[in-house]
Every structure is written in structure tokens, then in C-alpha cells.
Amino acid sequence: MHALVAMPRALVIGGSLGGLLAANALRAAGWDVDVFERSVGELSGRGGGIVLQADVLQAFQFAGLVHDPVPGVRSIDRIYLSASDRVLQRSPMPQAQTSWNVLYRILRDGLPPERLHGGASFTSYEQDGQRVTAHFADGRSEAGDLLVGADGARSTVRAQMLPGLEPAYAGYVAWRGSVPEALLPAALRQKLDASFVFQQGDAHLLLAYLVPGDDGSVEDGRRRWNWIWYRRVGAGGPLAALLTGRDGRTHTASLPPGEVREEHVAALLGDAVGLAAPSFRTLLEATAAPFVQAIVDLQTPAMLDRRVLLLGDAAFVPRPHAADSTAKAAADALTLAMLLRQRAAAPDVGLAQWEQLRLTAGHGMAISGIELGDRIMGLTRT
């Protein structure tokens, strides 16, 4: 077993939430960390609302990120609307929602800018004893003691570690959008305020909740309503048609805001007339650029190959209904940093323990998510 004597170095592949959570936590545990992200410049406009889970707050606390509290909008209950907009059920459920952008900004600000390398597209790794070398598309190579594959559901790190393991389409998509609350009628704002709102339809589900505004503000009038509409779309041709953007290119997983073809947005709004409660219809119609994401399943049988590991969506993509993807990435990162700090004299022991713990957690989330998602969407597996 090889102890780490000098300050050990971690190479983090992927500069989204998973990678930045890992980088901040590992630095707090005494590691020298560099993050390599394929995209150039800052990532932005990704995603929307994120339910603020305890794992995220714990990871922030461990990393010493001074944001107390993390900007979030509180909701006090869950309401279920009928198709005619009647409140069918109201259950107390205090929680807070933040946004992808808010978390990204805090995590990025936690790292020295010179440790964030944009435009660095990882291609492969090789290992020699306890050293790992990462190679990049521009010909550069970097060596370290640990390589963290936080490069998402279509991970290149995973493709080398576990060839052939790919996300599988779950049979439905998430249409998403967000609207500044100031654009909504006062009566609607009053009706929905401080609630997490659902409408369970026949094989479809709508939900909406408040998140901070684009600038992170949580004051009344400056927040955004974030909505999601889960809808079934057939695999193959129908999904490919939906994910073919305005430039004619067919994407595999999602289309960003502004890229969805006009006819698909028009069809969505048309369907909303018959299916969505009036409150949801107002939200959809006020949205400038709805976007769409295919819901996929991914479960890895292994997260560790000696000094190379998979974290966040690169390892497991759970269904989004429990809103725990970001929390899972945070727990991956926090557990890793804590075990490596505890096992500084025997990091390979810490890594093996980490893999056992996080594999168990990942499979648990994935399995319960599939069960829940299939039930919500009226899907049966053969």
C-alpha cells in the first residue's frame, strides 16, 4: 500500500456540479486539485431548479464555502391540482429550492481560477503503479495520484473503464422551462406561492416550484417559477425527431433552450390545452424557450479502477423524481474527501471503502427511482 507523502494531486475531469463538488471537497482534505472541462468558458443556462438537499449543504460546509445560507426559496407544502385547477390535496412539506446556476457560482468561486482549465477535452488515461496520467485532445498530458471522472452520463472516463456501458432511455422525456414570477398574473402567484405544485395526469406528470432569480436573488418578485412536464415519447424515431434541433442535428440526450424546433413547442402548448391545469398552462405559455431532456437510466457495476474513479452522473443517473442527482454527487464528493483524509496513510483502502459505500447508495437510488418513475408514467417493464 502506497502512502501519499507530498501533497497528493487529483485530476478532476468535468467542471459541472459533480466535478466542482469533488474539487472543493478534495482541496479541503489536503489535495492539490485541477479541474479539466471540455467546454470553453463558464457553463451557464444549464438546468433550472434544484431541491436543496442536506448532502449539498454538508459538502459545502466541509469545503468551507462561505454561503450560509445557500440562496434558496422556501416552500412550505405540496399541492396537487386537478386538470380543472382545483387543489385536490395539500400536504405540509417544508423544503428549499435553489438553482443550478446558484450552486455552480458558489462552487466555482471556491476554487482558484488557475485551477480551472476550460477547453480541455479528456480522451484517455493510463496507470503506472499509484500514478495516473490523463491525456487530452489537444495533445497535453497531466499526471496525478487520482483521476476523478465527473464527466457526466456519457463519460469518456467510464467508456475506458467499463466499455459498452451506456445510459438507457427510460421511455419518457422532461420538458422544462422557467418564467420570471413578475411576468405572471397576481392571482396565479398568490395561488401557488410557497407551494411545490403537482398535477398527476394519466401517464404524465407536471410540477412547478419557485427558484432564485437569474442573479440568485430570492426576494419576492425577483424569483422564477421552474416547471417540468414528464411526457412519454417512443424510443427510436419519435425521440430522435424531438431531439433534432433547429440546426438539423440530432442530439442524444437533450436540447438546450432555444434549440427545440418550433413545431414541437407548438405541439406541447397544444397538448397543454387538453391536459394541463390552467395554472400550468399559464406557466408554459409564458415561457420564452422551453427545452427538453430524455430521461435515462444508468447504473455502474464498479466506480473504481485503482486510482481512477467515477462520480456523479458518470456513475449513476437516477430518475429525477426524488430530486437527488445533485445530492448524490455531493455525497460522492464528501465521502471521498473524508475517507481520503482519514486514510491519508493508505489511500487505496479509503478508495475501496468509498467504492463500496457509494455503489450501495447509487444502486439504491437508481432502483427506487426506476420503480417510482415507471409508476408515475404508467410504464411496465418486461
Ligand SMILES: Cc1cc2nc3c(=O)[nH]c(=O)nc-3n(C[C@H](O)[C@H](O)[C@H](O)COP(=O)(O)OP(=O)(O)OC[C@H]3O[C@@H](n4cnc5c(N)ncnc54)[C@H](O)[C@@H]3O)c2cc1C
Ligand atoms: C443540461 C442539464 C440540466 C440539468 N438540470 C438539473 C436540474 O435542474 N436539477 C438537478 O438536480 N439536476 C440537474 N442536472 C443534473 C445535475 O446537474 C447533475 O446530476 C449534477 O450536475 C451532477 O452531474 P455531473 O457533474 O456528474 O455531470 P454533468 O452535469 O453532466 O457534467 C459533466 C461535465 O463534464 C464535462 N465533460 C464531458 N466529457 C468531458 C471530457 N471528455 N473532458 C472534459 N470534460 C468533459 C461536460 O462538459 C460537463 O460539464 C442537469 C444536468 C444537465 C447536463
